[in-house]
Amino acid sequence: MAHPRLESCLALHRADRLVEAEAGYRACLADGIDAHLPLSALLLQQGRHDEVVALLEPQVATHGDNANLAINLSIALRKSGRNDDALRVARQTTAQAPGHPAAWNAQGLAALESGDAETALHAFEQGLRLAPGQLALDLHRSKALRHLARHAEAVQVLQRLVASAPDMLEAWRDLATAQTALGQYQAALKSAERAMRLAPSDAEVSLQHAVALLHAGQTRVAIQRLEQLQADPQAWVWLAQARLRDNDIEGARAAYEHAAARDPDDPFIRHFMAALGGELPEQVEADYIRKLFDDFAARFESTLVDALAYSAPKLLPRFLAAHGADDANRILDLGCGTGLVGAALAAAGRTIDGVDLSERMLAHARAKGVYRELHAAELLQFLNGTRLCWDLVIAADVFVYVAHLAPVFAAIHSRLEPGGWFAFSIECSDGPDTQLLPQTGRYRHSPEALVRELAAAGFDQVQRETLTLRMEMGKPVAGELLLARRG
Ligand SMILES: C[S@@+](CC[C@H](N)C(=O)[O-])C[C@H]1O[C@@H](n2cnc3c(N)ncnc32)[C@H](O)[C@@H]1O
Secondary structure, three states, rough: OOOOHHHHHHHHOOOOHHHHHHHHHHHHHHHHOOOOOHHHHHHHOOOOHHHHHHHHHHHHHHOOOOHHHHHHHHHHHHOOOOOHHHHHHHHHHHHHHOOOHHHHHHHHHHHHHHOOOOHHHHHHHHHHOOOOOOOHHHHHHHHHHOOOOOHHHHHHHHHHHHOOHHHHHHHHHHHHHHHHHHOHHHHHHHHHHHHHHOEEEEEEHHHHHHHHHHHHOOHHHHHHHHHHHOOOOOHHHHHHHHHHHHHOOHHHHHHHHHHHOOOOOOOHHHHHHHOOOOOOOOOOHHHHHHHHHHHHHHHHHHHHHHOOOOOOOHHHHHHHHHHHOOOEEEEEEEEOOOOOOHHHHOOOOOOEEEEOOHHHHHHHHHHOOOOOOEEEEEEEHHHHHHOOOOEEEEEOHHHHHOOOOOHHHHHHHHEEEEEEEEEEEEEEEEOEEEEEEOOOOEEEEEEEHHHHHHHHOEEEEEEEEEEEEEOOEEEEEEEEEEEEEEE
């Protein structure tokens, strides 16, 4: 039974009379009545995290066995930017009070904040074992799953959550995000609409809804919504993308200029500004590519293969066989992505190595179990830094992200065994040697120019075959497969 004075403060707190409750808690403390826990809860409720740290740090140092105080301290430390301390306090608490679900929750949140999603997931699952079905723990578990790119599992958890708590805004928002990551755009739009109904004036919810409309193909409506959200720098980027999709090049440029004024170093904005300005960046834009494909990894295969009929993994092996280039034992797959082409070329007695900038794409490739080694690296740097040689080097749908191919061709030539093969696909430019398309952000190359560059690098026996690389906005993308041999 709490002290009667503390009881009356708790009643004020419950009645939301926070100023009076706080004054009462502080008076209790001054008179030696322990009010640390409810006062810290009140301060947390008001986002006064530094004050919670000042209040609880000495207490936890001397009464380290009070799990509730330690949990509140861990939360406040995390929210005031001292995440390492938050994690340390939470770990001590779960070690001393392993039967306390909130302690596991605090540990999971601190681990998630420090980027250790595996540890976070384990902590939330420990908490859920003690408190099955607890909403906050389940929501946080789904966040850890999303960080691990386990979006399908996150969707299952979140669908259960919104079924049992239909007013849980964060769950609807996270569900929309996870569904988008899986390419389930219509479902994501429905989830975003539910979030909008719960928080119609929340700017972040409105942006997510507008983006969901864009993904779901409702370009014009998305543009209208985005035009109303211009206070948010991200809204300018999405508005630019939406206008590009609507072929409004000048409108897109204006929107990117606004975005660039706010965030001039963003690799995505820089890339598209270059594309709109008709520039060809000198260097490979590694940050842009990494970000693009890390974000895309979970839905890459369902989008490319299932929705866009991406053909290179099927056609490349046939093309190699048609030209007698299918007998290689050691293959290097440049820009291997999720390993679609590696899987198509895998055969007994063969080794396939892969290189890619995106760790998340590589994680999918690793799971296929067909690669000997996988390297997270920019392909030209990798080629220039290795002494290994291969019988066949392939690059499927990769040079659409590389403007200048002459140095790449020279590096590949030097890493091929004499008589070795080099096969790759391109999107075809019908005009200049290299074009950067603002609508897609990808490069198109002229096959004739590349044939000259292959010869300059020392390749011969160049073979070419036209193909439809994939669909894009309902139209086929014209491409070519090229094969060349190191003499
Ligand atoms: C469209 S995906 C194709 C993946 C795979 N080759 C396939 O056919 O399924 C392009 C991949 O190339 C990678 N990539 C693009 N430019 C790269 C570079 N300069 N160095 C390394 N990887 C690159 C991307 O990260 C991405 O995974």
